[in-house]
Amino acid sequence: VNTEGGNLTQIADLAIGGAMNVSDAHPRHRPSAGQRQIIDGLPALFEEARTRPADEVEERAHQAFFTALGQRGALSGRRILNAYASSVAMDVVARWLASRTNALALIHPTFDNIPDLLRAWSLNLVPVEEDELVHGELSVLEHVGALFVTTPNNPTGVVVNERRLAEIAEACRRHDSVLVLDTSFRGFDRRAQYDSYVVLDASGVEYIVIEDTGKLWPMLELKLGFMVASAHVHRELADALSDIALNVSPFVLSVVGRLADDAASGGFDELHRLIEGNRQALKQALHGSAARLLDHDTRVSVARVGFPADTYANDVERALRTHGLHVFPGDRFHWARPWEGDHWVRVALTRDAEVVTAAGRMLAQHVAGPRRSSHVGRVPEREDLSQAV
Numbered sequence: 001v002n003t004e005g006g007n008l009t010q011i012a013d014l015a016i017g018g019a020m021n022v023s024d025a026h027p028r029h030r031p032s033a034g035q036r037q038i039i040d041g042l043p044a045l046f047e048e049a050r051t052r053p054a055d056e057v058e059e060r061a062h063q064a065f066f067t068a069l070g071q072r073g074a075l076s077g078r079r080i081l082n083a084y085a086s087s088v089a090m091d092v093v094a095r096w097l098a099s100r101t102n103a104l105a106l107i108h109p110t111f112d113n114i115p116d117l118l119r120a121w122s123l124n125l126v127p128v129e130e131d132e133l134v135h136g137e138l139s140v141l142e143h144v145g146a147l148f149v150t151t152p153n154n155p156t157g158v159v160v161n162e163r164r165l166a167e168i169a170e171a172c173r174r175h176d177s178v179l180v181l182d183t184s185f186r187g188f189d190r191r192a193q194y195d196s197y198v199v200l201d202a203s204g205v206e207y208i209v210i211e212d213t214g215k216l217w218p219m220l221e222l223k224l225g226f227m228v229a230s231a232h233v234h235r236e237l238a239d240a241l242s243d244i245a246l247n248v249s250p251f252v253l254s255v256v257g258r259l260a261d262d263a264a265s266g267g268f269d270e271l272h273r274l275i276e277g278n279r280q281a282l283k284q285a286l287h288g289s290a291a292r293l294l295d296h297d298t299r300v301s302v303a304r305v306g307f308p309a310d311t312y313a314n315d316v317e318r319a320l321r322t323h324g325l326h327v328f329p330g331d332r333f334h335w336a337r338p339w340e341g342d343h344w345v346r347v348a349l350t351r352d353a354e355v356v357t358a359a360g361r362m363l364a365q366h367v368a369g370p371r372r373s374s375h376v377g378r379v380p381e382r383e384d385l386s387q388a389v
C-alpha cells in the first residue's frame, strides 16, 4: 500500500478492461471443453445446491477439491473452514496470529497482499529468503512466534518438498512456532501435491494451511479460499471466521466440486499444458532481446521476465501500460527490500496463448530499445484475440 504507484491489486485494477492484461494471476483464458460443460450445466447445479442438505454439498466439494490436489489428509475430522476467497482466509488467519504473537517470519519475496494483510494486524515481519527456507537452519524461529510460507511461491514457483516440509514443521514445533502455508499455487505443480496434512499431522506442529480455488479455473472470480488447521488452532480460527461469515454459497461450493472433478480427470493435465505452452511462447517471443525468463524450473502460472541493470521494472510497467499492456513490477514482491525487484516484471500465464505471445513481443521490443516507447508493438484488438483460436 505504501509503494509509489500503488500495490499489486491497485495495479491489477488498472488492468481490468485493459487491452492486454497479463498482470494478475486470476485465470482469464478460454474455458476448456470440460469447463464449458460445467458452465452449461449451471442451472441444474443451482437447483441441486438449493435442494440438497448444505453439509452434504459442502462435504462433497471438499472431497473433490482436496482429492484432486492430493490432500486427502485434510478430509479427516471435519476441519476445513470456508472463506469467500483466499485473501479473506488470510485476513482471518492474520487476525488469529495477532492474538498469538507479535512477530512473524515471512517468505521473501512473495505476493504483496500477504505482508500487507499481516501488517494491517500489527504483526512485525521478518523476511526469510527462499534459499533459507529450502536449505537453511531457520534460526529466525528463535525470534518469532510463527513462520509463513507461500509454496509454491508466487512469483518464483519455488516449492518446499515433502522432506523439507517435515524438517520445517519439526523446527517450528521445537520452537513452539505456528507454521502457516499459503498453497494457492499448488494446483500447477505436482511436486507440491504430496499430502501435506500427513506430514504436518505427523510432526505435531501447530499449523494453518490456506488453500485456494481462485488461481486454477477461468470462472470470472467465482472462487473460494479454505483454511485447514491443527485441532486447537482450528477451534479458535472458526471463532475468528464466525465474525466475518456464516458460510459461503453452497452453489459456489458445488461449482468448485465439479471443477475439481474435471481437473482430476484430465483438467489439470490440460491446464499444465496450457501453462507450459505459454511459458515456451513467452520465452520464444523474448528470444534475441535483452529480456529473458528468470526461473527455469518453475511450473506456476506466472513468469518473471528479467531486464538488464539499466532498465527499471517501474519504467517498463508504466510505459507498457500506456500501450495497453499490463504487467506487475517486481519491486512489490520484495516487500522487505523493494530494490531487489527493480529489474524484472511478472507476466501471468493463465491467458490464451496469443495474449502471452503478444505481451512477450511487446516486452522484447521495449527492452531492445529501452525508453523508446513508440517502438512498442501494437496491442491486438479484442476481435483479433477472439479470432486467433
Ligand SMILES: Cc1ncc(COP(=O)(O)O)c(C=O)c1O
Pocket: 025, 085, 086, 087, 088, 111, 113, 150, 154, 182, 184, 185, 214, 223
Ligand atoms: C499466493 C497468493 N495468496 C493469496 C492471494 C489472494 O487471492 P485472492 O485475490 O483470490 O483473494 C494471491 C493473489 O494473487 C496469491 O498470489
